[in-house]
Amino acid sequence: MAGAILCTLTARHDPSMVLMLLKHLRAKIIFVDCQLLEVARQAIDLFNKTETELPALVLISESDGSVQRPLGEWDPISVNYTSETTLQPKGVVYSHRGAYLKSIATFLLHGMGLIPVYLWTVEVMTGGLLPPPQILSKMEGLGFSVSHLYGLTETYGPGTYCAWKPEWDSLSSDQRSSIKSRQWVQHLGLEEVDVRDTVTMESVPSDGKSLGEIMFRGNTVVSGYYKNQEAMDKAFEGGWFHSGDLAAKHPDGYIEVKDRLKDVIISGGENMSSVEVETVLYSHSAVLEATLVAHPDDYWGQTPCAFVKLKEGCHVDAQEIIGFCRDHLPHHTSPRTVVFEDLPETLTGKIQKFIPREKAKAMGSLS
């Protein structure tokens, strides 16, 4: 309420990342908790003093400054950096209006009561892209009621959720998890979510099969990328925000996310979804984590290559994994190659696919 724009930086950044973000933001003040003072101090020390004005470092304490209300509801309230690993961080600008709508939508959607006395963890909301259904079933087994929300920083977090239909209650636990992690309708407060052709912008038919890109529009969608109009124009081509995720639309209007566009593997002219194969990999009892990437191939164009981290004490070989996938998937979508190793994760715990992807590229063609 000081009339400034907020940007929260995660406590897990190192000084050089903090420096990069502070510079990009042209931050005027950095508030820091005493536990993180060293990181902030080192970041400030790294500044090129001749080039920029240094941000003031303020240790957090309670204060009672005067309240400055925004002049308009579209004024920016915060800048949130995307967790994607790009050299150029993208600062996602939120408006007061969007943040207000999103907060109200969240209370409504997740049934926050009138006087919430206890911490609100009877219900668990999970975000990010597609946790395998097995993880959801396991958590339910422990007594949590898990909802999966799909969205991006650009949609203020959750952009869709799974509105549960009573007729799904009677399905098996695996089937229920699979619905929860895949089938969604738009989050309250958004104007519209649709699945459209990336280029022609035509809406795909609601047949559960035709694929297109998930697109959003409305007041709870990013107002702009901070100092990056080019990225903004690209993301909003055709008047909708392009998510970069691939989905199909069912006759009842629910959308089903298939994959990141850039993760689709094209083998022998056929498109395959890495998520479907990853789901099968996760159902193998020895697999802790898995990801599927394209392995360039002279004959097939690409072949599927799995990177797998096994559970501690488990020993299986590539043939066992490939055989298991072939038992559960069409032959051509089963991995041809399996690499066993630790999978690199982002600060928020998502598997960093670009690293295995680069490794697979370097492995050379099989045929």
Ligand SMILES: *[C@@H]1O[C@H](CO)[C@@H](O)[C@H](O)[C@H]1NC(C)=O
């Ligand atoms: C965006 O930033 C605000 C303020 O720094 C923070 O409270 C909020 O949780 C962030 N939202 C997301 C989706 O990252």
Ligand SMILES: *[C@@H]1O[C@H](CO)[C@@H](O)[C@H](O)[C@H]1NC(C)=O
């Ligand atoms: C600091 O910035 C000045 C002015 O842009 C430049 O000449 C100098 O090389 C920079 N120094 C470092 C260490 O980057």
Ligand SMILES: *[C@@H]1O[C@H](CO)[C@@H](O)[C@H](O)[C@H]1NC(C)=O
């Ligand atoms: C595979 O995906 C590409 C790019 O989205 C598309 O142009 C092509 O028609 C698809 N091929 C098949 C067989 O679905």
